[in-house]
Amino acid sequence: MSRRNSPSPPPAKRAKRTMDGPSNFENPNGNHNALPPLSLSILGVEPLDEFIKEIADFIHHMIMTRPNMPGQVEVEAKIGVLRDLSGSRLSLPVLVETILVPDTIECRFESNMSMHQHKHYNNLLNNLMNTSHQSNRPSPPLEYNHLHLIDTFYPVEGQRQKVRVTREEQSGKVQECMKKIRLGDLNIYSPKRAADWRVSVNLEVPVPHPVGSASLTRRKDRLSYSHEExxxxxxxxxxxxxxxxxxxxxxxxxxxxARSELLLSTAAVRGDPNVSEQERSAFDELIRAFVNNARILVRNSNDGWQ
Incomplete structure (x- = not known):
């Protein structure tokens, strides 16, 4: 009696590829390995940038806790180098741009650059200004002004701050007479770049013209570029x-x-649920672009710091 072999099971059917699966994505060149469009995250939004938020929180705190006196709030970022006590550039065990906790590391910020570096940035900004005026540029163009100013500083008895009088060099016309009060600084260490940077918040208080002799005179030959705010x-x-x-x-x-009044008005309604989303987010947007601009300047630095 012959033995009959049991029939083999039919081959399993392959699962059909659905239209929403990545295997169906094709780019115009027919490349099946191309990455399909991805969501920003599982929530569909991009997580908040903690670096920018930390700087925004710092500036906002300095503004909201400033002394109760008339004056303009100045927020600036200077490009320079952080140096340790030996005078060498600061070296920390971090790989990327890092905000330093204030007053925790013994270092000093040095904003002086070499003439070579000055020329490098002058060429970079001039080229950027020229291309910004082309008709196909999506953003407003950069504007340029060459200023020649004289600062004279006068000591005030019993006070640490000096009074600064700023005049136009050619006409001698007084532009401002004020006392600058330092509110706070944040140092940003950039190990992958040739330069670091510092965010400073100051209160500029208008005062009467001082009497007596100046203790310091500064001549400023300034190339000033403006873009949006x-x-x-x-x-x-x-x-x-x-x-x-x-x-x-x-x-x-x-x-x-550029505008202290805009800075103060947006800071006052930051996160306020009683105003529109655009209004309560305006301060963070202002700081976001400020930080981005500072980062671009740092990332375009080259060797040549003093």
Whole structure:
């Protein structure tokens, strides 16, 4: 009696590919390995950038807790180098751009750059300004102004701050007379870049013109670029303490929020549920673009710091 083999089971059917699966995605070039469009996250939104929020929180706190006196709030970021006590550039065990906790690391911020670095940024900003005026640019163009200013500083008895009087060099016209009160600084260490940066918040209080002799004079040859709500100043500063003292020349680069009144009004309604989403988010948007601009300046630095 012959033995009959039991029939083999039919081959399993392959699962059909659904239209929403990644295997059906094809790009125009027919590449089946191309990445399909992805959501920003499982919630469909991009997580909040903690770096920018930390800087925004710091600036907001400085504004809301400032002394109760008239004056304009100045928010600026200076490009420079963080140095340790030996004078070498700070070295920390971090891989990327990092905000330092204030007053926890012994270091100093040095904003002076070399003439070579000054020229590098001058060329970069001039080229950017020229291309920004082309008709196909999506954002407003950069504007440019060349300023020649004289700062004179007068000591005030019993006070740490000095009074600063700023005049136009050619006409001698007084532009401002004020006392600057430092509210706070944040140092940002950038190990992958040739430069670091510092965010400073100050209160500029208008005061009467002082009497007596100035203790310091600074001549500022400033190339000032403006874009939307920000000013970028590239300045050569020549300082003298007396007629016979040799002058000291430094070069600085900083970005500043241009309108103090806008800064204060947006800070006042930050996160306020009684205003529109656009209004309560305006302060963070203002700081976000401010931080982005500072980062771009740092990332375009090259060797040549003093």
């Amino acid at each position: 920000y000013k970028i100043d590239l300045t050569q500063v020549t300082s003298t303490t007396s007629p016979n003292a040799p002058p000291q020349v430094i070069h600085e680069l900083e970005i500043e929020i």
